[in-house]
Amino acid sequence: MDLFPLYNSLRIALISTIITFFLGIFAAYYIAKAPRLLKGILDCVLTLPMVLPPTVVGFFLLVVISPNGIIGKYLFEWYNLRVTMTWYAAIFSTSIVTFPLMYRTARGAFESFDKNLLYAGQTLGLSNIYIFWKVIMPTCKQGILAGVVLSFARGLGEYGATSMVAGYTPNRTATISTTVYQLWRESNDALAYKWVMINLFISLAVLLAVNLLEKNQKRGT
């Protein structure tokens, strides 16, 4: 059995999770502090990918990065670079789809953070960067970790937007979810079952991790 789809899915999910980790936390941290109106608007825009059908996200992405797209056009003209239908095109789609999960869980964690801890740190002369990494992040650790795990899980299962921008090319862009679809179309049920089982196993492991994190959260702090 060719394990390329597993490897490809894992690397896409992993890289996307790293990207959304930083972007999501950055957005969450600043939006949690923003004035109410701005917060409301930005919140809607940033959460949109969670409620939109993934095909709509894929459509917008193609409008931007396809060789005729707003940015893709220049990449193609200047560097002869074709971003779509490559394995890393899936990183774009997966990052966008998983971003709201990371952003919303992190924002919830930041909003419930006791501001007096920040003030105490500042009056003690601690730098804002120190306070962020040594006080705020450890205190919000569980919420943020839950966001990471959820993003990773969602990233592994991403299908709609990914199939539009990365397509299905065996050994190049195939992921677990696109492979399952392809195998079903080819009526290769035996192999499809194997991938379905792998998928089930990974999803269960992720949910178990999230539950354990939540339990720790109740017990700790």
Next chain:
Amino acid sequence: MLEVNITKKLKAFTLDVNFKADNNALALLGQSGSGKSMTLKCIAGVEKPDSGRIVLDGEVLYDSTQGICLSPQKRRIGLLFQNYALFPMMTVLQNIMSACHQIPRKARKAHVLDIMKKFSLEGFENTYPNKLSGGQQQRVALARMLAANPRLLLFDEPFSALDTNLRRQLSQMVADVLEDYDGSAIFVSHDCAEAFRLCPEIAIMENGKITVHKDRISLFKSPETIAAAKLIGCENILTVRTQEESVIVSNLGIIINNENSDDITAIGLPATAIHVDSNGEYKFNGNIVKIIKSPYDTTLVINMDYSKYDIFCSLPNGEQIPEINSNITFSFDKEDIFFLKGSN
């Protein structure tokens, strides 16, 4: 020496405080929501005023006209919170050590252990804050604040979350700290007795403004405003009308002669100032509708036919207590009452 003159628009009112504090501790006394905490936050630099000026020992910390606003890190002002604000994911030792970054790394631990000893925190080095009692947590917070070597100490209702016994112990500890400390200190509270114990000077805050600022003895002798009288625990505050040189207390049916009574709006009548006899200068009759006993004194609740307000009179235990429902003549002397300005 601290000089504060700032304004900041808040939801319910505009904060507009103006005061000076020398090296004596100053208490900011007021009801919750009167702007005390916000004043401290502006001084510490974690909140920014809209305009004004803050100067500490000659150094300008904030000046809106010159565009100066030092970061809280540069101000080196200690701030102690009601909820302790200890870093939950750090041990007691790490919490205190985090404040000692200006001390060379090698000397740091010895320095911290020394401070911990001073605050009887030995043995708690590796304990996390959530395993400590409220009193212990506040001791850690106090130790941590002092470890940063601040130039000014700010206390934001530090004992409000503690029970009476711990409160007394900690307030004694803070009193010791203040005695050794040679900078200014500001102590925010709504508890007058606590403020009196710790601070030689008391300022009363009402709706974002300081209305009275004087030394503690004279504050208790003459509170000046209704808010101040309430805060020092004056039981009976009666609104009055004035007419030339006389103050008309219609609730008691009494007219008191007093010069300069123009802006007087109420009188304060401490429960202990009322005598259960007719020997005082001013007399009134009333029914005793309730008798409340407590360990040290007995409170009589007096009702008058022509007033909807009850008057409270307190007698030290041991004195003869009149019978309930009896109609008695009470009296008081002019020198024992307060003439008050301001509104309710």
